[in-house]
Amino acid sequence: MSEDILDTVEFDDEGFMVDASAWTEGIGQAIAEALEVDLTDRHWLVINYARKEFEGNGEPPTLRRITTQTDVSMKEMYKLFPGGPAKIAANIAGLKKPTGCI
Amino acid sequence: MKTLLILGAGTGGTMVANKMAQELDSQEWKIIIVDRDEAHYYQPGLLFIPFGIYGPDDVVKPKRDFIPRNVELILSAIEVIEPEKNRVRLRRDNQVINYDYLVVATGSHIHPKETEGMLDGGGWRENIFDFYTPEGAAALSRFLKFWKGGRMVVNVTEMPIKCPVAPLEFLFLADWFFHERGIRDEVEIVFATPLDGAFTKPRAAGILGDMLEEKGIHLESLFNIGEVDTKKQVIRSWDEREVDYDLLVTIPTNMGAEVIVRSGMGDELNFIPIDKYTLQADAWENVWVIGDAGNAPTSKAGSVAHFMLDVIIENMLRHMEGLKPLPNFDGHANCFIESGFEKGILIDFNYEVEPLPGKYPLPGLGPFSLLKESPANHWGKMMFRWVYWNILLKGGEMPFESQMDMAGKWQ
Helix, strand or coil: CHHHHHHCCCECCCCCECCHHHCCHHHHHHHHHHCCCCCCHHHHHHHHHHHHHHHHHCCCCCHHHHHHHCCCCHHHHHHHCCCCHHHHHHHHCCCCCCCCCC | CEEEEEECCCHHHHHHHHHHHHHCCCCCEEEEEEECCCEEECHHHHHHHHHCCCCHHHHEEEHHHHCCCCEEEEECCEEEEECCCCEEEECHHHCEEECCEEEECCCEEECHHHCECCCCCCCECCCEECCCCHHHHHHHHHHHHHCCCEEEEEEECCCCCECCCHHHHHHHHHHHHHHHCCCHHHEEEEEECCCCCCCCCHHHHHHHHHHHHHCCEEEECCCCEEEEECCCCEEEECCCCEEECCEEEEECCEEECHHHHHCCCCCCCCCECECCCCCEECCCCCEEECHHHECCCCCECHHHHHHHHHHHHHHHHHHHCCCCCCCCCCCCEEEEEEEECCEEEEEEECCCCCCCCEEECCCCCCCEEECCCEHHHHHHHHHHHHHHHHHHCCCCCCCCCCCCCCCCECC
């Protein structure tokens, strides 16, 4: 059923949502399922924080920003979102790919 | 009498002092520059110290020599900046300076403490070294002189770092150095980086990645270090990958100055949020930031501070006249990358345009090849030390524009 939701959403070449404002919790849930991430309260804490940050300054937060502004540690971030925590959290939160660095 | 206060007498602060001393009427303005120590290091030169190309004395001069006579230099640490009250309190005698305009040029510094086991694991400056400080570069030089070989790992802890090409230059020079010493076969060289390739920008990353491969340097990408395990001599990533080392050359976490934290002016890495096009601080209109103290998403390097100079000066002068600042800084960076065996590469890029191959036309000296090894680029790099001390710091005319030019670049 969740796959139906994703059919209604526009993604870029790397699988990030084109329009962050079209995101809903249901879409977040569906993206997480597609990425094989089982969402817990801790995941949601990060996702909601990332969305709030993005609304504030138009950029998804860096990993360091997440771990200094929430009580989620670096180690926990890698457990919650294995592979690339800041990137995967942004992906599930319906945000663009973090630009990271220069 | 009005006061322009500059914090930090490194590359950015010194250039601003020189330019503003020419621009502002000394009957009307007092210019003060504060720094905690007397020595000005030519930071690009630190790279050459581990390999004995430069000695520590070759990269340092007194700061005072570069500050114009009508600018007051105060040697003191800074206790706190109070931007709401337009004042700064110094450590020395608790002196308070009230300012009309403030330029922050307090730079960025390495923080090995941010990584578990790096500073406190017993290996620091035994077989773990940095080359971003004069002491670290000198200690590594002593180590390398007698090293018999083994596995050398160069690791970037996290981005952003000052001069993002320096780790690559270190690798290329190390390859050359071990060849010269006749022990290249005894040394395994590994580059562990949090990036997904050799560099941050795709086309340059491809070309530089090929060069690493040609030189037999192994790339360990997407490696986010979590700790140094000095017992096992491995660095371990947050996702539990291990890379073993005999010699670890680290580029630790880079952060803005401590005084920025104490003053509550920075982001999570102590960098001051600024408008990346005008260089004005987001939160205070009479506070301006040059170089790596700010959070502009461009390279944290001296060349960038140089390209910021004309923009920040013009914008401050405009602001003093009640005009709006112009969004003229384009993120321009320009770096000679030393690639070993007396060759170098030149890259030129900005916020929008990644480094491209082609030719860089420089009147009288060039053209220099872009994104391609050449002996001329090496000599450009070596000559630059003279240019830095004699022209750049003094705010003299340089033969290139602040904004990037597409002339000669292949798209």
